[in-house]
Amino acid sequence: MDVTAIGMVEFNSIAQGIDSTDAMCKIADVTLLVSKTVCPGKYISIVAGDTSAVQQAVHAGEDKAPECTVDSFIIPNIHKSLIPAIAGTSSIESVKAVGLIECFSVATLMEATDLALKTGEVEPLRLHIAFGIGGKAYVVLTGDVAAVKAAVAEGSSLAADRGQLVRSIVIPKPHPMVVENLI
Numbered sequence: 001m002d003v004t005a006i007g008m009v010e011f012n013s014i015a016q017g018i019d020s021t022d023a024m025c026k027i028a029d030v031t032l033l034v035s036k037t038v039c040p041g042k043y044i045s046i047v048a049g050d051t052s053a054v055q056q057a058v059h060a061g062e063d064k065a066p067e068c069t070v071d072s073f074i075i076p077n078i079h080k081s082l083i084p085a086i087a088g089t090s091s092i093e094s095v096k097a098v099g100l101i102e103c104f105s106v107a108t109l110m111e112a113t114d115l116a117l118k119t120g121e122v123e124p125l126r127l128h129i130a131f132g133i134g135g136k137a138y139v140v141l142t143g144d145v146a147a148v149k150a151a152v153a154e155g156s157s158l159a160a161d162r163g164q165l166v167r168s169i170v171i172p173k174p175h176p177m178v179v180e181n182l183i
Helices: 014-027 051-064 082-087 106-119 145-161 176-182
Strands: 005-011 031-038 042-049 069-076 097-103 122-129 137-143 165-171
Touching (some): 005 031, 005 106, 014 031, 042 051, 097 145, 106 137, 145 165
Antiparallel strands (some): 005 042, 005 069, 031 042, 097 165
16 A cells, blocks of 8 residues: 555544444555544544545544544645654664654644654654653654754644644753663
8 A cells, every 4th residue: 555645534533433433444555653642531543544635534533423523634745754753663773863743633733743754854752642641742852952943833833723732842962761761
């Protein structure tokens, strides 16, 4: 399957989220990357595939129960390192600087992360999606200081424009114990 896009639907009902996820997977040739409960008692489903299939799947999820849809997005032409970050399979050889973007919304964080990755030579070190942190989400990016600053500024700007930015930070030379705990 040609993966060029990702999409997500966030539901306010766990039962409806599972039912809508089933509809998303049945209507189009997509891969289900994430399908789980998140704090505070919501359900998210993230799919990947070609742009047309992802659009079909997201619309099917939204249309199944519009009264339960909290948020959704479709990102065409995703950055190549976003899917490994979602799957938790990113591998980084060295950490020079880290930048963090923390958002109130999973959907906004995903879009901010994609924009940040496209801004400069940075890689995602960790992507934490709303589990056990009150529905918030954050990403940790790494690269050289200038690239991390630029990427965090772009991603944070998008999140701030939507009123979803909690905080963004750049740490130029993080202590190795901090890095170890982030991975």
